[in-house]
Amino acid sequence: AQTVTQSQPEMSVQEAETVTLSCTYDTSESDYYLFWYKQPPSRQMILVIRQEAYKQQNATENRFSVNFQKAAKSFSLKISDSQLGDAAMYFCAYRRPWPARQLTFGSGTQLTVLP
């Protein structure tokens, strides 16, 4: 079974600084998909960014980017120019290749942004 590990339960960053959240996963598949979800205090789950394992190029969405290291099974999230609104719980998630559609989540990293 696939496992997703987020080894940093809590992290903090100064406003306008950069922070990196770590995620590692275990799989025997060669093709799969990785996601980062954000959960603010409202509890709503929001997709931040996604990465297809067959793509070598790291995904980027505005201030959010990933460092995908397939051989190391590592998928870290970098948040640049951190804003107060970035404060949230962040979850890394894994999805097996088609036809599987369900996600396996890590335990989450609580990010605090300091003014």
Add this chain to the structure above:
Amino acid sequence: DAEITQSPRHKITETGRQVTLACHQTWNHNNMFWYRQDLGHGLRLIHYSYGVQDTNKGEVSDGYSVSRSNTEDLPLTLESAASSQTSVYFCASSEDGGVVDTQYFGPGTRLTVL
């Protein structure tokens, strides 16, 4: 706008009672999922469905059941609620046929079993 809703948002029940949590989506998505969120565990999959009349067990399915009689709804039933089922429950849906289909989540239901 299309959306996914859950009801109730908060529920308190007693041990041994049957409880049903509703999930309704208006995107016409084939795939629907139920997760529970507990501190230190992230979200764990309870049950999922790839279409009408299709249901599958997830990682933590014991004590839960689902049924899919139409595309829009996937109710989650706790047959005999236990204190260990106190949790926040999330429903999600995704569109079929995509290579990287995105799951859209409902707002969650906080369930307390006393």
